[in-house]
Amino acid sequence: MSLLRVAGLTKRFGGVVANRDVTFDVAPGECVGVIGPNGAGKSTLFDLITGFARPDAGSVRLDGRELTRLRPDEICGLGVARTFQKLRPFGGMTALENVMVGAFRRTRHVGEAREIAREALAGVGLGDRADAHARGLSTGQRKRLELARALATGPRLLLLDEVTGGVDQGAIPALVALVRALHGRGLALVVIEHNMRVIMGLAQRVVALQLGEVIADAPPADIARDARVIDAYLGQAWRAGP
Amino acid sequence: MRRGLLLALLGVVALFPALVTGPFPRHVMTMIFLYGALAGAWNLLAGYCGQISLGHAVYFGIGAYTSTVLFREAAVTPWLGMLAGAALAVLVSQAIGFPVFRLRGHYFAIATIAVGEIVQTLVINWDRLGGARGLFVPIRRPDSLLNLQFHESRAAYYFVALGLLLLTLGVTRAVERSRRGYLFRAVREDQEAAASLGVHVAREKHRAMALSAALTALGGTFHAQYVLFIDPESVFPLSLSILICLVAVLGGVGTLWGPVLGAAVLVPLGEGTRVWLGGGGKALDLMIYGALIMAIAVLQPAGLMGLLRARR
Numbered sequence: 058m059s060l061l062r063v064a065g066l067t068k069r070f071g072g073v074v075a076n077r078d079v080t081f082d083v084a085p086g087e088c089v090g091v092i093g094p095n096g097a098g099k100s101t102l103f104d105l106i107t108g109f110a111r112p113d114a115g116s117v118r119l120d121g122r123e124l125t126r127l128r129p130d131e132i133c134g135l136g137v138a139r140t141f142q143k144l145r146p147f148g149g150m151t152a153l154e155n156v157m158v159g160a161f162r163r164t165r166h167v168g169e170a171r172e173i174a175r176e177a178l179a180g181v182g183l184g185d186r187a188d189a190h191a192r193g194l195s196t197g198q199r200k201r202l203e204l205a206r207a208l209a210t211g212p213r214l215l216l217l218d219e220v221t222g223g224v225d226q227g228a229i230p231a232l233v234a235l236v237r238a239l240h241g242r243g244l245a246l247v248v249i250e251h252n253m254r255v256i257m258g259l260a261q262r263v264v265a266l267q268l269g270e271v272i273a274d275a276p277p278a279d280i281a282r283d284a285r286v287i288d289a290y291l292g293q294a295w296r297a298g299p
Numbered sequence: 300m301r302r303g304l305l306l307a308l309l310g311v312v313a314l315f316p317a318l319v320t321g322p323f324p325r326h327v328m329t330m331i332f333l334y335g336a337l338a339g340a341w342n343l344l345a346g347y348c349g350q351i352s353l354g355h356a357v358y359f360g361i362g363a364y365t366s367t368v369l370f371r372e373a374a375v376t377p378w379l380g381m382l383a384g385a386a387l388a389v390l391v392s393q394a395i396g397f398p399v400f401r402l403r404g405h406y407f408a409i410a411t412i413a414v415g416e417i418v419q420t421l422v423i424n425w426d427r428l429g430g431a432r433g434l435f436v437p438i439r440r441p442d443s444l445l446n447l448q449f450h451e452s453r454a455a456y457y458f459v460a461l462g463l464l465l466l467t468l469g470v471t472r473a474v475e476r477s478r479r480g481y482l483f484r485a486v487r488e489d490q491e492a493a494a495s496l497g498v499h500v501a502r503e504k505h506r507a508m509a510l511s512a513a514l515t516a517l518g519g520t521f522h523a524q525y526v527l528f529i530d531p532e533s534v535f536p537l538s539l540s541i542l543i544c545l546v547a548v549l550g551g552v553g554t555l556w557g558p559v560l561g562a563a564v565l566v567p568l569g570e571g572t573r574v575w576l577g578g579g580g581k582a583l584d585l586m587i588y589g590a591l592i593m594a595i596a597v598l599q600p601a602g603l604m605g606l607l608r609a610r611r
Contacts, residue, residue, distance in 0.1 A: 149553075
C-alpha cells in the first residue's frame with residue numbers, strides 16, 4: 058500500500074495548465090525525486106499536495122485519506138511537512154523559536170517544544186546557532202533551519218523543494234548527506250531537485266515533469282536514458298556525456 | 300536587578316498620588332496608564348500577531364457604551380458592565396475578523412478603518428443610544444467602588460487605571476511565554492510558513508483579536524466612568540484608533556514595555572500642549588506626533604525600546 062497517492066491532479070491558472078493529470082505514488086520510506094525544467098509545475102504540485110492550492114481535478118490521498126479539501130495546517134497535522142523553494146524563515150525569531158513553532162504540532166508545553174526543537178536543530182548541525190536570529194543565518198544555515206522546523210512537526214512524509222538551490226557548491230554534499238540520513242531513518246521523501254548528480258544519488262524513483270505533465274516515472278538509471286527526459290530537460294550534452 | 304528596578308518603579312507609582320496631590324499630574328498619570336493599557340491591548344494583535352488594526356476605537360466605544368447603557372437602564376454596576384462590554388467586544392471582533400482577516404498588510408489596515416467608520420456612523424444614527432448627542436453617565440453620590448465613581452477622591456481612578464495597565468501587562472507577559480505567543484509571532488512573520496508547520500493561521504488571528512478587543516473594551520468602560528459623558532465623537536473616532544497605534548509604535552511594537560514607554564512620552568506631550576496653548580494647542584500636539592512618527596520611521600523603526608536596547 059502506498060503512503061501517498063497522487064491521481065489525475067490537474068491545476069489551471071487562467072489559460073496555463075500548471076499540472077495536467079499528474080499521477081504517481083510514494084511508498085512508505087521511499088525517496089522520490091521530481092525533476093523538470095523551470096515552469097514544469099513542480100512547486101505547484103507541492104502546493105496542491107500540501108493544501109496551499111486547490112486542484113481543479115484529481116485527488117491526493119495519504120493512507121487513503123483525501124487531502125485536497127484540507128487546509129495546510131490540517132495536512133501538516135496528518136504528518137506531511139514541506140519546505141519552500143524560496144526560503145521562509147521567521148526572520149524576527151531565533152533559530153530555536155523557529156523550530157519550536159513546528160514542535161508545537163506535537164506538544165502543547167513550551168518546555169517540551171524547546172527540547173524537541175533543540176534536538177531537531179542539533180540533528181541538522183545547527184545546535185550551536187540556537188539563539189541566533191534567523192535572518193542572521195547564511196543561506197545554507199537557513200536551509201537547514203527550514204529542514205529542522207519541518208522535521209520538528211514529526212512528519213511521515215517530507216516534501217523538499219530544492220534543498221541545494223542557492224547554496225554554494227561546498228555546502229551541498231553535507232546537505233545531501235543530511236537528507237540521505239533522514240531517508241535512512243525511514244522517512245518518506247519527495248524531493249524537487251535541479252542538481253542531477255544529487256537526485257541520481259538520492260532518489261529511488263524519479264518523476265519527470267514537462268509543461269505540467271508526467272513524461273517519465275522510473276528509477277534514476279532509466280530516467281537518465283529516457284529520450285523524452287533528455288530532450289525536455291537534460292539536454293543533448295547529457296546524452297553525449299557521462 | 301531588573302526585578303528590583305520594577306518593584307521600585309511600582310512603589311513610586313503606588314505612592315505618587317500621596318506625594319503629588321495636584322489634580323493635573325495625577326490626571327496625566329492616569330491617562331498614561333489608560334493609553335499604556337490600550338496600546339498594550341493593540342500590541343497583542345498588531346505587535347505579536349502582526350495584524351495592524353486601525354479600528355480599535357470600535358472596541359473602546361463598545362466598552363464605554365455597554366457599561367453606560369447597562370448602568371443607565373438597569374443600574375448594573377459598571378464592573379459587570381465592563382465585563383459585558385468586553386464580552387460584546389469579543390463577539391463583534393470575531394464577526395469583524397471573518398471578512399477583514401482575509402486581507403493582508405495595508406489592505407487589512409484599510410478595512411479596519413472602514414469598519415471603524417461604519418460603526419461610528421451607526422452609533423451616531425442610533426437614537427436609542429443617544430445618537431450624536433451622546434449619553435451622560437448618571438452621577439451617584441457618595442463615591443463608591445461599586446459604582447466606579449469617585450467625585451471626591453479622584454485618586455481612586457488613578458489606581459483603577461493602574462490596575463488596568465497591570466492586567467494588560469500581565470496578559471501580554473503570559474501570552475509571550477506561552478505556546479500561543481510563539482504561534483502569534485509565527486503568523487506575524489510568515490503566514491504560509493506558519494500554516495505549513497501546522498499553525499491554524501485564521502484561528503490564531505481571531506484569538507489575538509479577541510484578547511485585544513476585550514482588553515480595549517475594559518479601557519472604554521473606564522473612560523466612560525472617568526469622564527462621565529460619552530458620545531460617538533469621543534469614543535469611536537478614527538483619531539483614537541490612530542493614537543493607540545501611534546503610542547505602541549513610538550514605544551516599540553511586539554515588546555512588553557513598549558506601549559507603556561510610548562504612553563509615558565506621548566500622553567504628557569498631548570496633555571501638556573493642550574494646557575499650555577489652550578484650544579489652539581490641539582493641532583500642535585498632532586504636529587509633534589507627526590514629526591515623532593517620521594523620526595521613528597527613519598531613525599529607529601523598533602521604537603523607544605529599540606533605542607534602549609541599542610544603548611545596552
